[in-house]
Amino acid sequence: MALRHAVLAALLDGEYSGYQLTKIFDVGVSNFWYAAPQQLYAELAKLESDALVTGREVVQRGRPNKRVFTVTEAGMSELAAFAASPVKPLLIRDDLAVKVHVSDLLDPEILIAQLHERAEAAAAKLALFGKMLVRLRGDMDEESFLREGERVGPYLTCLGGLRLEREMRDWCLQTARTLGERAVHNEGKPT
Amino acid sequence: MALRHAVLAALLDGEYSGYQLTKIFDVGVSNFWYAAPQQLYAELAKLESDALVTGREVVQRGRPNKRVFTVTEAGMSELAAFAASPVKPLLIRDDLAVKVHVSDLLDPEILIAQLHERAEAAAAKLALFGKMLVRLRGDMDEESFLREGERVGPYLTCLGGLRLEREMRDWCLQTARTLGERAVHNEGKPT
DNA sequence: GCTCCATACTCATAAATATGAGTATTAATC
DNA sequence: GATTAATACTCATATTTATGAGTATGGAGC
Numbered sequence: 001m002a003l004r005h006a007v008l009a010a011l012l013d014g015e016y017s018g019y020q021l022t023k024i025f026d027v028g029v030s031n032f033w034y035a036a037p038q039q040l041y042a043e044l045a046k047l048e049s050d051a052l053v054t055g056r057e058v059v060q061r062g063r064p065n066k067r068v069f070t071v072t073e074a075g076m077s078e079l080a081a082f083a084a085s086p087v088k089p090l091l092i093r094d095d096l097a098v099k100v101h102v103s104d105l106l107d108p109e110i111l112i113a114q115l116h117e118r119a120e121a122a123a124a125k126l127a128l129f130g131k132m133l134v135r136l137r138g139d140m141d142e143e144s145f146l147r148e149g150e151r152v153g154p155y156l157t158c159l160g161g162l163r164l165e166r167e168m169r170d171w172c173l174q175t176a177r178t179l180g181e182r183a184v185h186n187e188g189k190p191t
Numbered sequence: 192m193a194l195r196h197a198v199l200a201a202l203l204d205g206e207y208s209g210y211q212l213t214k215i216f217d218v219g220v221s222n223f224w225y226a227a228p229q230q231l232y233a234e235l236a237k238l239e240s241d242a243l244v245t246g247r248e249v250v251q252r253g254r255p256n257k258r259v260f261t262v263t264e265a266g267m268s269e270l271a272a273f274a275a276s277p278v279k280p281l282l283i284r285d286d287l288a289v290k291v292h293v294s295d296l297l298d299p300e301i302l303i304a305q306l307h308e309r310a311e312a313a314a315a316k317l318a319l320f321g322k323m324l325v326r327l328r329g330d331m332d333e334e335s336f337l338r339e340g341e342r343v344g345p346y347l348t349c350l351g352g353l354r355l356e357r358e359m360r361d362w363c364l365q366t367a368r369t370l371g372e373r374a375v376h377n378e379g380k381p382t
Numbered sequence: 383g384c385t386c387c388a389t390a391c392t393c394a395t396a397a398a399t400a401t402g403a404g405t406a407t408t409a410a411t412c
Numbered sequence: 413g414a415t416t417a418a419t420a421c422t423c424a425t426a427t428t429t430a431t432g433a434g435t436a437t438g439g440a441g442c
């Protein structure tokens with residue numbers, strides 16, 4: 001019962017189809033949840049049978065029809081109950097960090113490349129979130145938007161995602177640099 | 192096959208028992224992996240039967256005996272293979288962010304409390320990581336340690352954890368402040 | 383003497399997540 | 413005109429992760 005609330009939350013931003021949610025969750029919904037397409041379709045089916053969302057067929061020309069979903073009253077109550085429940089601590093599981101942890105005992109070459117790869121991915125998200133922020137606040141500046149804007153929730157999570165990705169990018173680059181410099185100094189030395 | 196490598200990585204820092212690993216993974220191994228005790232014992236059993244670690248009984252006085260584990264040659268190869276495999280993108284799933292996303296439509300009271308709670312948890316980890324860094328680098332300063340230290344892997348992941356927790360704390364506090372101020376301005380207004 | 387806590391583990395099962403494969407329609411590109 | 417890409421979904425299953433309950437020993441405090 002966890003993806004469930006993320007889907008409900010995403011559907012508050014508008015009427016989306018499973019496929020559209022796929023795109024949203026692929027980026028990580030402003031970096032706070034990820035889900036594969038199959039999970040989303042399954043979850044939508046469950047949500048609909050529990051009457052927390054209602055689907056509506058949209059006939060399209062030039063492409064397959066789709067079903068878009070809206071959160072119901074019951075869905076809102078479910079979200080409210082979720083919001084009132086105790087928060088779970090954020091549990092992180094990161095492949096790359098495990099690799100860095102053991103980097104001293106292994107060849108750093110590949111790891112450095114992977115750190116750059118991750119840094120680039122973070123930079124891409126950073127840019128994406130930056131644009132998203134501009135779009136969300138329209139012609140207001142950040143301060144007044146946060147004070148007077150209609151809906152700041154998505155803006156706030158986006159700010160969070162931005163922070164996270166910025167740190168991720170910088171950490172990756174710093175770590176890559178450190179490992180790279182150490183590798184240079186150890187060249188020729190026996191392992 | 193994911194916890195597996197995190198366990199191997201942790202065991203490179205020393206000979207640990209399942210129970211000791213429990214404590215290490217409870218904090219999140221410098222914030223990059225979490226696992227419950229039962230998972231760890233199960234994984235250790237599998238690792239041992241695959242000969243990637245070897246266990247050794249340690250007889251203790253005053254408390255139950257324990258079995259501590261060491262990574263074998265085969266275990267090192269497994270880690271090397273893991274390090275060479277492509278990195279998986281970091282997938283985040285955060286309860287609290289979902290709540291913030293929908294904060295405009297729900298009562299902010301509880302959420303603000305939860306944000307403070309999370310901020311405190313982050314601050315606690317921050318302090319922990321700070322101490323850990325000092326312990327790891329001994330009497331060297333950070334720069335020289337990163338250049339000349341024996342094993343910088345755990346130090347680098349700890350730096351990453353520190354960054355992350357710092358941002359988490361600040362984001363939570365900023366978000367709580369924003370929501371709090373908005374709540375004040377909306378007092379008395381109809382929903 | 384009794385309870386509580388920390389150490390040190392095990393067994394079983396439920397829930398969530400990940401992955402592979404497949405279907406169908408149309409638009410765009412070579 | 414054939415291939416590729418994008419939209420829009422479904423079915424099935426494997427793997428991972430989470431959770432609840434239980435066992436045992438000894439030390440510390442009341």
